[in-house]
Structure formats: C-alpha cells, structure tokens
Amino acid sequence: MTQRARPLLLTSPALAVIGVFMLVPLGYGLAYSFLTASPYGGAELPLSAEGYVQILFQRDFDDSLYFSPTYLLILLRSIVLAGLTSVISAALGLPVAWFIASRPARWQGTLLFVVTLPFWVNSLVRTYCWVLLLRDQGLVNMALQGAGLTQEPLPLMYNDGATLVGLVYNFLPFMVLPIYAALERLDPRLIEAAHDLYATRRRAFLRIVLPLAVPGMRAGALMVFAPALGYFLVPDLLGGGRSLMIGNLIQSAFTSGRNWPFGAALSTLVTAGVLVFLVIAARRGRVEATP
Amino acid sequence: MTEPAPRDPIIDLEGVSLAFGPVRAVSDVSLTIGSGEFFTLLGPSGCGKTSLLRILAGFETPTSGRVRLEGTDVTTTPPHLRPVNTVFQSYALFPHMTVAENAGFGLEMLGWPKPAIRERVAEVLALVGLAALGDRRPDALSGGQQQRVALGRALAPKPRVLLLDEPMSALDLKLRKEMQNELRRMHREAGITFVLVTHDQEEALALSDRVGVMKDGKIQQIATPRDIYRQPVDSYVADFIGEANLIPAGELGHAGRFVMVRPEDVVLAAKGLPVRIEGRLLELRFLGSIVEATVATPGGSMIRARFASAAMADVALPPGETVGLAWSDAAERHLER
Numbered sequence: 124m125t126q127r128a129r130p131l132l133l134t135s136p137a138l139a140v141i142g143v144f145m146l147v148p149l150g151y152g153l154a155y156s157f158l159t160a161s162p163y164g165g166a167e168l169p170l171s172a173e174g175y176v177q178i179l180f181q182r183d184f185d186d187s188l189y190f191s192p193t194y195l196l197i198l199l200r201s202i203v204l205a206g207l208t209s210v211i212s213a214a215l216g217l218p219v220a221w222f223i224a225s226r227p228a229r230w231q232g233t234l235l236f237v238v239t240l241p242f243w244v245n246s247l248v249r250t251y252c253w254v255l256l257l258r259d260q261g262l263v264n265m266a267l268q269g270a271g272l273t274q275e276p277l278p279l280m281y282n283d284g285a286t287l288v289g290l291v292y293n294f295l296p297f298m299v300l301p302i303y304a305a306l307e308r309l310d311p312r313l314i315e316a317a318h319d320l321y322a323t324r325r326r327a328f329l330r331i332v333l334p335l336a337v338p339g340m341r342a343g344a345l346m347v348f349a350p351a352l353g354y355f356l357v358p359d360l361l362g363g364g365r366s367l368m369i370g371n372l373i374q375s376a377f378t379s380g381r382n383w384p385f386g387a388a389l390s391t392l393v394t395a396g397v398l399v400f401l402v403i404a405a406r407r408g409r410v411e412a413t414p
Numbered sequence: 415m416t417e418p419a420p421r422d423p424i425i426d427l428e429g430v431s432l433a434f435g436p437v438r439a440v441s442d443v444s445l446t447i448g449s450g451e452f453f454t455l456l457g458p459s460g461c462g463k464t465s466l467l468r469i470l471a472g473f474e475t476p477t478s479g480r481v482r483l484e485g486t487d488v489t490t491t492p493p494h495l496r497p498v499n500t501v502f503q504s505y506a507l508f509p510h511m512t513v514a515e516n517a518g519f520g521l522e523m524l525g526w527p528k529p530a531i532r533e534r535v536a537e538v539l540a541l542v543g544l545a546a547l548g549d550r551r552p553d554a555l556s557g558g559q560q561q562r563v564a565l566g567r568a569l570a571p572k573p574r575v576l577l578l579d580e581p582m583s584a585l586d587l588k589l590r591k592e593m594q595n596e597l598r599r600m601h602r603e604a605g606i607t608f609v610l611v612t613h614d615q616e617e618a619l620a621l622s623d624r625v626g627v628m629k630d631g632k633i634q635q636i637a638t639p640r641d642i643y644r645q646p647v648d649s650y651v652a653d654f655i656g657e658a659n660l661i662p663a664g665e666l667g668h669a670g671r672f673v674m675v676r677p678e679d680v681v682l683a684a685k686g687l688p689v690r691i692e693g694r695l696l697e698l699r700f701l702g703s704i705v706e707a708t709v710a711t712p713g714g715s716m717i718r719a720r721f722a723s724a725a726m727a728d729v730a731l732p733p734g735e736t737v738g739l740a741w742s743d744a745a746e747r748h749l750e751r
Binding site for chain 2: 310312313315316317318319320321322323326330331334335
C-alpha cells in the first residue's frame with residue numbers, strides 16, 4: 124500500500140457514513156422538493172416546482188397565484204432569531220470563556236466539563252424545564268407575584284422572547300468552547316505589554332483580548348447559527364403557535380400538512396442558505412488569516 | 415560594598431521586598447539608579463532579578479518597601495501610569511497588529527494625534543533598522559527582527575526608563591553580539607535610562623555602566639564592571655563573574671576565609687616575584703593564544719594560571735613537576751565570605 128493511499132483508507136469509514144447518512148438523505152430531500160404531493164403524504168410524479176412556489180405564493184380558489192408573506196416572515200424570524208442567538212451567545216460566552224482561560228490550568232478541565240454538563244441531559248427535558256419556569260404558574264411568575272412585584276402573571280411564554288431564551292440556553296456551550304480555545308492560546312504577557320504601553324484595563328481588553336477572541340467567536344457563530352436556524356424543539360415548546368420558526372414549518376409540512384414536496388423545498392432552502400453562509404464565513408476567515 | 419549614590423537619581427528603591435506566600439523573591443533591596451545610566455541586574459535564574467524588574471514596571475507591588483521614580487513615590491502606581499516601558503523576554507508582540515501598529519500602540523494609548531504617531535513610528539523603526547518592514551505581521555519576522563520591534567515599541571513613547579528582561583536570551587551568539595552593540599548605540603542615542611536583566615555575565619560587563627549582582631533575592635554588590643571584576647565583595651560574586659581561584663586563606667598563611675586571584679594574574683615560577691605557593695603541575699593546556707596551567711596545592715586547592723602562549727614558547731614543563739606560583743599584591747583580594 125502506498126503512503127498516499129493509507130490516510131484515504133483510514134478515513135473511508137467516516138466518509139462512507141457521511142455519504143450514506145448525509146448525502147443520500149439530502150439528495151432525497153432535493154428530489155422530493157421537485158415532486159408533487161400525494162393526498163395522503165409522500166410524493167409522486169410528475170415533476171413540479173410547486174413546493175418552492177408555495178414558499179412565496181398561495182393559490183386562490185380560481186387557481187391564480189397571489190403573494191403571501193406568511194412563510195417569508197417565518198423564514199425571516201428564523202434568521203433574525205438565529206442571528207440574535209449567535210450575538211447574545213457571543214456576548215455571554217466571551218466573559219465565561221475568559222474566566223475559564225484565566226484560571227489555573229488544573230481548574231480549566233473541570234470548568235469546561237461544567238460548561239458541557241447540559242449535554243448530559245436530554246434537550247427535550249431541559250427545554251421542558253423552561254416551560255416550568257416561564258409559564259403563568261411557573262417559578263418566575265410565582266416568585267414575582269409572591270414578592271408583590273407583579274399582580275398578574277407576566278406573559279413570559281409563547282413569544283419570540285421565550286424562543287430566544289431557549290435557543291441561547293441550548294447553544295451557549297457551542298459558543299463558549301471555541302472562544303475558550305482562542306483565548307487559551309493568548310499569552311498573558313500580551314496584556315502586561317498593553318498595560319506597560321499605557322493601556323487601561325478596558326483598552327487592553329478592547330484592543331488585545333477582544334480581537335484575539337474574534338476567530339473563536341466566528342467559529343462559535345457558525346456552530347450556533349446553523350443549527351439554531353433549523354431548530355424546532357424550542358420554538359415548538361416555548362414559542363407556541365405565535366413564534367414559529369422554519370423548523371416547525373418543515374415539521375408540520377411532513378406531518379399534519381401532508382405536503383412533503385413543500386417541506387423538502389423548505390429544507391433544501393435552509394441547507395442551501397446555511398451553505399452560502401458557511402462559504403462566506405470561511406472566505407472571510409481565510410482573508411483575515413493571511414497577512 | 416557601597417558605591418556613592420549617583421548624582422542625578424531617577425530610580426530609588428528603599429528596602430523593597432516581594433514575597434509570594436512563603437517564598438521571598440526579593441528581599442530588602444535598596445538601590446539607586448542614575449538618570450541616563452545603563453544598569454544591569456545580574457544573577458542566576460531564580461535570584462529575583464526578574465521580580466525586581468517587574469516591580470519597577472509595576473506588574474508586581476512590593477510586599478514592603480518603597481519605589482521612587484524621579485522623586486515620586488510609585489510603589490502602588492499601575493504600569494499604565496508609569497513613564498517606563500519594557501522589552502519582554504518573549505517580546506510579547508501583538509500578533510494581530512502590524513510592526514508599525516505595534517510600535518505605535520503606546521503612543522495611541524497616550525492619545526497622540528495620528529500624524530505625530532506616524533512620524534514617531536517611522537523614526538523609531540529607522541532607529542531599530544526596520545524601516546522597510548512596517549506593514550509586516552510579527553509572525554512573518556525572524557527572531558532578531560521581532561526583538562527589534564519589541565525594542566522599537568518600547569522606545570517609541572520616549573519612556574524615562576527602559577526595562578529589558580533578558581532581551582537577548584532567544585538569539586544565537588552572533589546575533590546577540592550584534593544586538594549588544596545596537597543596544598549600546600541606542601542607549602547613547604536615546605539618552606534614557608536602561609535597566610537590563612540578564613544571567614550572562616559577559617553581556618553585563620560589556621554593556622553596563624554599573625552592575626548589581628543578585629543572589630537569593632538580595633543584591634550582593636553594586637559596582638562598575640571593572641570593580642565587580644577586580645574587587646568582588648565575596649566568593650559568590652568572584653566566582654559568578656569571570657573565573658576565580660578561591661584559595662583558603664590558611665594555605666597562604668593569611669587570616670580570613672579566601673584569597674581570590676584571577677587566573678590571568680597568576681604566573682608560573684618566578685619573574686622577580688616571590689613564590690606565594692608551590693604545587694604539582696597537573697596539566698598544561700594549549701588554547702591557541704593562551705596557555706592554561708592547572709596546579710594542585712598540598713592543601714588540596716586547584717589553582718589555574720593563564721598566560722600568553724608566546725611567553726611559554728621555550729618553557730617545556732612536564733606534568734607532575736613541582737612549580738612555584740606567584741602574583742602581585744594588587745592582584746589578590748581577601749574575602750571574608
């Protein structure tokens with residue numbers, strides 16, 4: 124066996140898994156998105172672009188198309204919520220990552236473990252706990268009323284805010300870890316050098332720590348934005364009917380909606396959108412890395 | 415040994431100590447450095463010289479004692495408020511900034527206007543010989559070039575004192591010699607006080623106006639390189655600086671602990687000098703321009719003598735021969751420790 128072929132052979136099992144379990148379903152999705160919905164679920168010939176048309180237009184009784192922004196708004200809400208999730212996670216994750224990176228080495232492993240602790244609990248259970256916290260008879264409202272701060276329960280559930288809280292909670296560790304990886308490499312002498320050159324603590328942070336954390340934040344944004352965009356569990360439980368995201372739309376298209384081509388078209392759109400986002404981010408990263 | 419205090423002091427340490435828990439890194443150091451002086455703290459690793467430098471920079475606050483800078487008490491003043499800049503051992507260049515941005519960072523923090531920063535950065539990069547490399551990133555530079563950036567960056571804000579923490583330790587020998595000359599030149603041209611920390615005694619002797627030799631957090635001796643070499647206060651300093659024969663005083667019939675004499679001051683046999691001690695010649699090593707003789711005394715000391723090989727041309731001494739050793743009165747020094 125040649126030296127060149129060996130790495131390829133070693134990676135082939137992983138490549139096969141990715142090929143079979145990722146590319147094939149994606150191909151199926153792409154194919155289904157160009158079929159016609161069968162009345163009882165599934166899809167059938169003839170080929171049609173109806174799935175894509177339905178994203179922007181609805182059919183009137185006389186079969187004429189008219190523009191309907193409903194789905195576009197949901198798509199937009201998903202992008203905004205996923206974007207906000209990235210930004211808020213970055214803002215919350217940076218101090219946490221900095222705190223961990225500046226602890227003595229023997230503590231860092233334990234603290235990182237604590238950050239990943241939520242992964243050990245099923246995400247459905249964790250998200251449902253937020254329901255118990257936020258609902259009208261939930262812990263937060265009971266506490267506020269008990270303390271006499273509010274007379275009636277605050278509407279904490281079933282809105283975009285609740286969805287955002289749930290998303291940030293779910294994806295924060297994905298932001299903390301890459302920022303930590305970036306800051307852990309930061310030589311503490313750089314901060315001393317900045318102080319030595321007349322920088323206050325604030326300016327040393329803004330000019331030295333923050334710029335060196337940016338690559339980590341960018342990696343974190345990729346790992347948060349992409350999955351948050353298509354997440355359906357959190358908007359389903361916390362957002363309710365008023366804060367639908369694209370994930371909920373896809374889910375209902377395949378289940379109660381019995382419109383597989385429509386669901387497949389939405390999925391394809393999200394995948395393509397995320398791919399474009401990834402390519403742009405990778406390009407920017409490469410441009411900034413070259414001196 | 416106490417030197418007279420410099421006439422125009424810029425740094426004044428008074429009983430400065432620094433303890434990390436039970437460890438005393440710096441122990442009751444009092445020291446005055448004159449304005450424009452090139453002062454070196456010399457000692458082996460762990461002697462507290464870097465801790466003392468960090469106290470001067472403001473990175474550490476002394477556990478006790480006082481630090482004055484130009485007469486002002488700066489004992490608890492943070493680094494960004496001291497007119498002092500540091501060249502770090504690892505250079506600590508900002509990796510996300512260009513050479514010019516690194517060099518201008520201090521000026522920017524001081525609030526200089528942009529055109530003035532550009533002008534001063536160009537001046538400083540020319541001084542350190544990097545005028546053409548302002549747009550590069552530090553990781554695209556060689557070790558020697560990075561060192562120059564670190565120097566330029568620290569000199570740009572025209573500090574009153576420049577602190578240098580083992581700046582040459584990462585450079586190879588040839589580059590180190592070159593940088594030593596550069597440092598002397600910059601010290602002359604910039605006209606500011608340099609405080610250098612090093613474990614390299616040759617570097618200390620070659621560069622400094624005065625040297626402070628440190629051991630276990632204390633300063634053993636402060637003197638000019640010449641006096642440190644010729645008149646060490648104790649066996650530690652004598653042994654650390656250059657080579658020294660430390661002969662127990664009893665063997666020579668003296669009071670005290672040791673008699674110190676440098677190998678180059680010892681001559682074999684007598685040339686009009688009275689023989690101080692006799693011994694058995696163990697070995698005669700030819701080292702090119704010089705010859706080194708090792709002599710074992712009856713008292714068990716090893717004495718080394720070094721002389722020009724030209725002077726030995728017609729002397730052929732076989733090892734094992736008993737030889738007399740001599741030196742002048744001025745060459746010997748009596749040490750109590």
